[in-house]
Every structure is written in C-alpha cells, then in structure tokens.
Amino acid sequence: MSQDLDQNNKIQHITSPAAQEKFREKMLEMELNDKEHEVQLKAHSLGLQYVSLTGVPISPGPLSVISEEDARRLQIICFSESVEEKKIATVDPARDDVRDFLKKLEEQLHAKISIYVTSQQSFDAAVKLYEKLPKIKEVIHGGIKITEGDVTKYEAVIQDIKKLQSILDAQPTMSELEKILAVLGLKTGSSDIHIEAEEQDIKIRLRIDGMLHDIGTLPSSEWKHLINRLKETAQVKITITDKPQDGRLTLFLDEEKIDVRFSTLPTSYGESVVMRILRSTVAGLNFDDLGLSSYTAKALQKEIAKPNGMIITTGPTGSGKTTTLYAILNTLNSPEVKIITLEDPVEYKLKGINQSQIDASKGYSFASGLRSILRQDPDIVMVGEIRDLETADIAVNAALTGHLVLSTIHTNSAAGAIPRFLAMGAKAFLLAPALNCMIGQRLVRRLCQLCKKEAHLEGEVMERIKKELSSLSPQVDNRPDMEKLIFFESSGCEQCHGIGYKGRIGIYEIMSMNQELEEHILSGDVSQYTLEELAIKNGMVRMVQDGLLRALEGVTSIEEVFSVAK
Numbered sequence: 001m002s003q004d005l006d007q008n009n010k011i012q013h014i015t016s017p018a019a020q021e022k023f024r025e026k027m028l029e030m031e032l033n034d035k036e037h038e039v040q041l042k043a044h045s046l047g048l049q050y051v052s053l054t055g056v057p058i059s060p061g062p063l064s065v066i067s068e069e070d071a072r073r074l075q076i077i078c079f080s081e082s083v084e085e086k087k088i089a090t091v092d093p094a095r096d097d098v099r100d101f102l103k104k105l106e107e108q109l110h111a112k113i114s115i116y117v118t119s120q121q122s123f124d125a126a127v128k129l130y131e132k133l134p135k136i137k138e139v140i141h142g143g144i145k146i147t148e149g150d151v152t153k154y155e156a157v158i159q160d161i162k163k164l165q166s167i168l169d170a171q172p173t174m175s176e177l178e179k180i181l182a183v184l185g186l187k188t189g190s191s192d193i194h195i196e197a198e199e200q201d202i203k204i205r206l207r208i209d210g211m212l213h214d215i216g217t218l219p220s221s222e223w224k225h226l227i228n229r230l231k232e233t234a235q236v237k238i239t240i241t242d243k244p245q246d247g248r249l250t251l252f253l254d255e256e257k258i259d260v261r262f263s264t265l266p267t268s269y270g271e272s273v274v275m276r277i278l279r280s281t282v283a284g285l286n287f288d289d290l291g292l293s294s295y296t297a298k299a300l301q302k303e304i305a306k307p308n309g310m311i312i313t314t315g316p317t318g319s320g321k322t323t324t325l326y327a328i329l330n331t332l333n334s335p336e337v338k339i340i341t342l343e344d345p346v347e348y349k350l351k352g353i354n355q356s357q358i359d360a361s362k363g364y365s366f367a368s369g370l371r372s373i374l375r376q377d378p379d380i381v382m383v384g385e386i387r388d389l390e391t392a393d394i395a396v397n398a399a400l401t402g403h404l405v406l407s408t409i410h411t412n413s414a415a416g417a418i419p420r421f422l423a424m425g426a427k428a429f430l431l432a433p434a435l436n437c438m439i440g441q442r443l444v445r446r447l448c449q450l451c452k453k454e455a456h457l458e459g460e461v462m463e464r465i466k467k468e469l470s471s472l473s474p475q476v477d478n479r480p481d482m483e484k485l486i487f488f489e490s491s492g493c494e495q496c497h498g499i500g501y502k503g504r505i506g507i508y509e510i511m512s513m514n515q516e517l518e519e520h521i522l523s524g525d526v527s528q529y530t531l532e533e534l535a536i537k538n539g540m541v542r543m544v545q546d547g548l549l550r551a552l553e554g555v556t557s558i559e560e561v562f563s564v565a566k
Contacts, residue, residue: 036122048093048117051089052122054121061081068130076101083232085114088116181193186251189502194273197227199269204216231247246263248260304331310436314412316412320506321408337379338378341381342373343356343382345357354378396430414510415529429522435513440509443507444550444556445557451496466482475539480552487558489559509546
C-alpha cells in the first residue's frame with residue numbers, strides 16, 4: 001500500500017503526461033521482472049527449468065500436442081517439440097491433475113516430456129496464440145481422422161490404385177501420406193497395408209481379397225520420417241528398431257471407428273510394417289452371408305441346430321475359418337443361450353457374447369481357459385484353435401456332456417481333421433461320438449459383376465471340370481448340364497480398381513458324422529482317403545465341386561477355384 005502511494009507521489013511530481021506514462025511503463029516492467037524472478041526461483045527450488053513465453057512465436061505443431069481446452073483448464077502449453085521430446089510449460093507443476101495428464105501424454109506419445117515452469121502472465125500471453133493462429137486440426141493420438149472430403153480428394157486413386165505412384169512422386173507430407181494409405185486401404189477393401197524398407201526404395205503393397213498388390217514406392221531417404229510418423233500414431237516406441245513391436249491405432253470416420261493392428265519387424269534395410277484393418281462388419285456377419293451353395297447351406301444348418309457336439313472348421317491360415325464360426329455364433333445367439341468364446345486375440349467384438357482372450361505370459365492358455373469357461377455354465381463354447389491334446393480332451397468331453405463346441409484345426413480338408421485329432425493323442429472312442437461335422441473351406445475372389453464376361457475354356461481344363469462335376473453326389477439339386485457349361489472371367493474396371501475381382505466368398509465341403517464313419521474311426525481305419533470316400537458316398541460335395549458350382553453361377557472364375565482347391 002505504502003509502495004503504491006510512493007509511486008503515485010513520484011508520478012505527481014512529473015508534470016509532462018507523456019513522461020508520466022513512460023514512468024508507469026517502467027515501474028510495471030520492473031514489477032513484472034520481479035514476478036518473473038520469483039517464478040525463476042520457484043522453478044529452481046523444484047529442480048525444474050524456467051521459460052518465459054512472452055513474445056515467443058509457437059508454431060501449430062507444438063500447440064496441437066495439447067488441445068486448447070486442456071491447455072486452459074490445466075494451464076499448460078507445449079511450446080516446442082521433436083519426435084523424441086515435447087517441451088511443456090506449466091504455471092503450477094505441483095497440481096496432481098497436471099502431473100497425471102503429462103504422465104498419460106508421455107505414454108501416448110512415447111516421447112520424453114520436459115517440464116518448464118512459466119509465470120501466469122507468460123502463460124496468458126502464449127495461450128492467446130490458439131485464437132490468433134489458423135484453425136488447428138483436431139489431433140487424435142493413436143488414430144487418424146478421415147472425412148468425406150479426404151475420400152473425395154483421393155477418389156482418382158481409389159478408382160485405380162496404379163495412380164498412387166503419381167501422388168507419391170509429388171512428395172506428400174508424412175501426415176498426408178498416412179491419410180492417403182488409410183483411405184486407400186478402406187475403400188479398396190484391403191485387409192492389410194504392407195510398408196517394407198528395401199535397399200533402393202520403400203515398397204507399399206495392399207492385400208486385397210487375399211492377394212498382394214504393389215501400388216507404389218517411396219525413396220529410401222524418406223524411411224525415417226515415415227516410420228517415425230507411423231510408430232507415433234500407433235503408439236509404439238520410436239527408438240526401438242531392432243526388435244518386433246505391436247501396437248494399435250484407430251481410423252476415425254464420420255460414422256464409425258475402425259481398429260487397425262500395427263506390427264513391425266526388423267529387416268536388413270530397416271523394418272517391415274504391416275497394418276491389419278479389423279473391420280467390425282465381419283462381427284455382424286450372418287449365416288446367409290457366407291456364400292454357401294444351397295446344398296452346403298442345408299447341411300450346415302442341420303448341424304448347428306444340434307444342441308451338443310463339436311463343429312470343427314479346417315483349412316490353412318487365412319481361409320476364413322474364424323469368420324465362419326462368427327457367422328454361426330451370430331445365428332445361434334439369443335437371450336436363451338449363454339455363449340462364451342476363447343480367442344487369440346479377440347479381434348472383433350460380438351454383442352451379447354462373452355469373449356475371453358488367452359495370455360500365454362500369464363499361463364492363461366486355450367486349455368486352462370477352456371477349463372475355466374466350462375465352470376461358467378455355457379450352452380455354446382467357441383475355442384479359437386485346438387493345438388494340443390489337453391485342449392482337445394477338454395473340448396471332446398465338453399461336447400459329450402451337453403455343450404455345443406465350435407473350433408478350428410489346421411488341416412487341408414474336412415477328412416483330415418480326424419487323423420489330426422488322433423495324432424494329437426485324442427481317444428477314438430470319445431472323439432467319434434463327440435463330432436457333429438468337419439467343415440473344410442477356402443476363400444475365392446468374387447468376379448466383378450460390372451466387367452465380367454464369358455470365358456472360353458477348352459482342352460484339359462474343360463475335361464477336368466466335366467470329370468469333377470460328373471462325380472457330384474446324386475443328392476445335389478439342379479445338377480449342371482454337361483453340354484451347357486458356361487463360365488466367366490473379368491479384365492478389370494473402375495468399380496473393382498482395375499483388378500477384375502471385388503470381395504470374397506467361401507467354398508466348402510461339409511463332412512457330417514454318421515454310423516458308418518463312427519465305425520471306421522473306432523476300428524482304427526482312419527486314413528484321410530478312406531474317410532473322404534465314405535463321406536462322398538454319403539452325399540458330401542467336395543470343396544472343388546462346390547467351387548465349380550459357384551463358378552457356373554458367375555460368382556467366381558475357374559482360375560480362382562483351381563488355384564485354391566487343388
């Protein structure tokens with residue numbers, strides 16, 4: 001109070017108004033300097049660094065690290081950043097909510113957070129930059145925001161993926177390239193985006209309908225910028241390059257969110273990155289969407305209507321086994337039944353179904369998990385895969401004690417599942433009555449319906465087709481006329497991105513258990529060939545035959561069928 005009076009007395013003795021104003025400014029500057037000095041001492045006592053932000057230009061990049069709402073609420077601001085470090089100024093570093101926020105931010109960004117103490121006046125001046133700068137784009141840590149405008153912008157590339165190289169040659173920013181790849185992956189229906197560091201360049205590939213397509217390259221000099229950007233988005237450690245890492249990110253669309261599984265692997269010239277797009281639409285798949293022919297659909301519908309027993313899907317990795325099980329579960333799901341799944345990992349969330357993920361590091365395996373699941377009083381159990389005798393024994397016993405058990409096993413055909421079980425050590429006298437059916441399956445690409453045309457086949461190919469179709473089970477309805485076999489092919493158009501195919505369907509063989517098969521299993525006569533012959537005798541349509549029937553309908557091509565069902 002006395003200090004203010006002294007200052008006023010001094011001002012009164014200065015007659016010139018301009019001199020009075022100058023004196024006031026000088027006194028205010030001295031006062032601010034004193035306050036800044038106090039903040040400096042406070043920072044020193046806390047073992048932190050001090051920063052004055054008054055008049056300091058802060059670019060949009062650092063500002064976007066923290067939203068304006070959080071900055072004002074917590075009185076913190078990012079004033080400088082690099083990939084490895086973010087410099088954050090705070091008015092009060094002792095606040096619990098500030099410490100918690102910065103700790104979480106450090107985990108999200110996988111970068112070092114350096115804390116600086118600043119004064120209230122300094123912070124107030126800096127936070128105004130949010131208003132003065134052009135609108136800052138929404139920042140989503142661990143994700144990529146995609147708008148309809150982004151999709152429209154890259155429409156030419158979506159229609160013809162070969163045009164991506166011209167965009168890559170224009171040297172887009174890393175954030176723009178990240179968005180281009182996300183849009184392209186979504187709109188082409190890709191399951192995976194591959195980015196691989198090679199000696200001369202960086203190769204970008206998409207897996208569309210099970211097939212990899214080269215879509216462009218980048219100069220190898222761009223590798224560090226690209227990999228750091230991708231790792232930061234997927235929230236994995238940027239500094240680790242000599243070990244595999246797994247992460248996750250989210251694609252934020254206007255109407256939905258799509259999860260992406262991110263994986264890195266060290267290679268000779270850098271790292272290999274694979275981003276798997278996990279589409280929630282698969283989780284909503286219905287039984288009718290599997291692409292089953294009328295005959296196989298009836299056979300499978302009959303098996304899933306049984307209250308207990310085992311339904312086993314077989315085939316190599318990527319043949320759609322889990323998708324088939326999800327479709328069956330969605331069909332069976334109702335308020336009257338309890339369904340529990342055991343998966344590795346849980347990739348799609350199924351509404352109304354209890355899903356559990358195994359964790360080998362904690363001793364939670366398929367066997368131990370299945371044992372625990374059966375204590376939860378389920379009606380239907382789905383086990384991601386039967387890999388060992390312990391899991392097989394528990395699954396077989398569950399099927400014999402009133403549960404419907406769905407699972408997968410790695411064999412090349414439906415008939416191969418039984419020898420595989422027995423090779424694990426499963427007991428034949430328990431396995432035979434437990435099994436309901438084995439489903440062998442593969443995925444074939446659908447012909448683009450817009451550009452498909454009649455194919456002209458002759459010679460050995462046509463002879464093979466007729467041989468397969470002539471041996472069809474008499475129980476199959478609408479047997480084809482061998483003199484009027486018409487098949488199709490496609491050359492590609494904008495609708496299918498120049499590929500000729502769009503989407504995939506399954507081709508199946510369903511081997512249902514019967515008394516004759518049970519007797520052969522119990523007698524020890526379990527060669528794959530013998531079991532398959534018995535199944536055909538009892539009406540089974542072989543996988544290749546099912547594929548040929550779909551090709552006759554114009555759904556797929558002969559080339560596709562013979563390439564997967566040999």
